[in-house]
Amino acid sequence: MDAQAAQLQHDDATRPVLEAQDIARVLTRIAHEIVERAKGADDVVLLGIPTRGVFLARRLAAKLEEITGNKIPVGSLDITMYRDDLRMKPARAIGRTEIPGDDIDGRLVVLVDDVLFSGRTIRAALDALGDLGRPRAVQLAVLVDRGHRELPIRADYVGKNLPTSLRETVKVQLQEEDGRDAVLLGQGLDQAGARR
Amino acid sequence: MKRHLISAADLTRDDAVLILDTAEEMARVADRPIKKLPTLRGRTICNLFFEDSTRTRISFEAAEKRLSADVINFAAKGSSVSKGESLKDTAQTLEAMGVDAVVIRHSASGAPYRLATSGWIDAPVINAGDGTHQHPTQALLDAFTMRRRLVGRDAGLGKGLDGRRITLVGDVLHSRVARSNVDLLHTLGAEVTLVAPPTLVPVGVETWPCEVSYSLDEVLPKSDAVMMLRVQRERMNAAFFPTEREYSRRYGLDSARMAKMPEHALVMHPGPMVRGMEITAEVADSDRCTVVEQVANGVSVRMAVLYLLLGGSEPAVTTPAAARTEENK
Numbered sequence: 181m182d183a184q185a186a187q188l189q190h191d192d193a194t195r196p197v198l199e200a201q202d203i204a205r206v207l208t209r210i211a212h213e214i215v216e217r218a219k220g221a222d223d224v225v226l227l228g229i230p231t232r233g234v235f236l237a238r239r240l241a242a243k244l245e246e247i248t249g250n251k252i253p254v255g256s257l258d259i260t261m262y263r264d265d266l267r268m269k270p271a272r273a274i275g276r277t278e279i280p281g282d283d284i285d286g287r288l289v290v291l292v293d294d295v296l297f298s299g300r301t302i303r304a305a306l307d308a309l310g311d312l313g314r315p316r317a318v319q320l321a322v323l324v325d326r327g328h329r330e331l332p333i334r335a336d337y338v339g340k341n342l343p344t345s346l347r348e349t350v351k352v353q354l355q356e357e358d359g360r361d362a363v364l365l366g367q368g369l370d371q372a373g374a375r376r
Numbered sequence: 377m378k379r380h381l382i383s384a385a386d387l388t389r390d391d392a393v394l395i396l397d398t399a400e401e402m403a404r405v406a407d408r409p410i411k412k413l414p415t416l417r418g419r420t421i422c423n424l425f426f427e428d429s430t431r432t433r434i435s436f437e438a439a440e441k442r443l444s445a446d447v448i449n450f451a452a453k454g455s456s457v458s459k460g461e462s463l464k465d466t467a468q469t470l471e472a473m474g475v476d477a478v479v480i481r482h483s484a485s486g487a488p489y490r491l492a493t494s495g496w497i498d499a500p501v502i503n504a505g506d507g508t509h510q511h512p513t514q515a516l517l518d519a520f521t522m523r524r525r526l527v528g529r530d531a532g533l534g535k536g537l538d539g540r541r542i543t544l545v546g547d548v549l550h551s552r553v554a555r556s557n558v559d560l561l562h563t564l565g566a567e568v569t570l571v572a573p574p575t576l577v578p579v580g581v582e583t584w585p586c587e588v589s590y591s592l593d594e595v596l597p598k599s600d601a602v603m604m605l606r607v608q609r610e611r612m613n614a615a616f617f618p619t620e621r622e623y624s625r626r627y628g629l630d631s632a633r634m635a636k637m638p639e640h641a642l643v644m645h646p647g648p649m650v651r652g653m654e655i656t657a658e659v660a661d662s663d664r665c666t667v668v669e670q671v672a673n674g675v676s677v678r679m680a681v682l683y684l685l686l687g688g689s690e691p692a693v694t695t696p697a698a699a700r701t702e703e704n705k
Contacts, residue, residue, distance in 0.1 A: 258401070261413040261414070261415040261683070262415075266688060267688065268688075270688040270690050271683060271685075271688035272687075272688070273397070274398050274401045274402075276401065277401070307414065311408065311410045311412065311413075312408065
């Protein structure tokens with residue numbers, strides 16, 4: 181019995197890969213990289229992908245503001261209606277899409293998400309952006325890149341590259357939603373369950 | 377909720393709030409330069425209209441097209457129905473054509489229920505008004521309009537209409553709008569009062585979750601919203617009131633009566649309005665009257681219903697909690 185319980189515990193065990201201070205440091209680095217690549221971030225618009233991408237986008241905007249002294253517009257881009265797996269699962273509750281300012285035409289849009297996995301979420305986000313306007317360029321910032329891409333998509337800014345197996349789960353926790361900041365690597369969920 | 381939308385009474389509070397919240401997001405699509413989503417691409421929806429209704433049909437059609445569904449419009453007039461084809465045969469024809477959902481309007485109460493439960497067709501059935509029975513999407517769009525105006529666009533998310541006092545005035549007997557609204561508004565926590573001439577109050581109204589009054593002037597000062605119903609002459613087979621003039625004097629809404637309503641109260645009408653009878657032109661054109669807004673909201677609410685019934689492999693409204701968890705994965 182004890183051995184079984186220990187085994188169960190081992191299966192459920194999650195190991196923190198990034199702690200609160202790591203996440204803060206990683207976001208600061210990404211903010212600097214954005215300023216460097218965009219040469220000042222004057223026309224940058226940050227769009228977070230709900231749920232946790234939105235919180236990350238807000239934090240990045242605050243850091244960009246510290247660095248550049250300018251106010252950086254932040255919004256959210258819900259991609260539920262653009263998913264390619266709508267017919268395979270029950271309909272999902274729709275999140276919030278908010279485009280800051282007038283529009284995104286001619287701006288540099290930086291999409292922000294917590295975990296980059298198959299790339300399908302980002303493909304859906306690119307489709308959604310196409311319906312909203314015509315940005316000058318679109319870049320992608322993610323906190324964790326866990327690999328296993330199913331589409332030719334690559335992030336421009338990566339907080340941490342985390343090579344995983346498909347059996348592993350990556351869970352991002354953020355203060356705003358979960359009460360603490362952490363990236364947890366877990367074992368044991370099946371492939372379908374772990375898929376975003 | 378089942379996989380069909382036949383009656384507003386089928387909706388639980390969670391279902392109803394999920395539909396209204398989803399509609400709020402759908403409404404944002406209407407503000408965009410490209411008012412289209414790829415969500416229902418490749419799905420075929422048939423609008424099966426056995427009874428004329430331009431307003432409801434084009435509202436459904438707009439909603440379906442904004443979600444990229446393929447739309448088949450079927451009007452009974454001039455179709456094989458006028459040659460004597462039965463509802464069953466029509467349904468089986470649609471089934472054979474691989475229709476993914478049917479929106480049905482029928483003059484017989486219960487026709488959508490029959491279509492959904494008889495096994496003639498596998499697709500979800502959405503009731504777009506049946507006889508004097510139900511018109512659930514109308515009730516949803518009315519509730520959506522009230523929540524937006526009385527609670528607020530963003531503040532209303534996740535909420536119902538708790539404690540709001542809603543008055544429905546007029547031809548309750550023939551009104552599917554009244555029946556659907558009483559069911560849904562009660563589910564959402566509102567207090568509903570029906571005001572009608574005694575001849576236009578249905579038998580068995582005491583079992584409905586609402587109050588009945590015969591005096592409009594007494595109810596007006598404590599109403600947050602007043603919905604005027606159309607006097608349905610086409611369904612009237614007897615003299616239910618002496619003259620139009622008398623009806624208008626006792627149950628019509630004019631500016632003097634509107635002045636008795638609280639400052640924030642809305643005037644609603646499901647349309648089409650008979651100006652001068654149920655409502656004066658002055659009231660109909662005032663800022664408080666939400667008729668045009670109701671039409672716009674109708675498209676958003678119908679998009680939400682179509683998305684939730686057709687957007688996944690099974691209806692989301694059966695498991696809203698599970699759907700939400702799924703999103704966070």
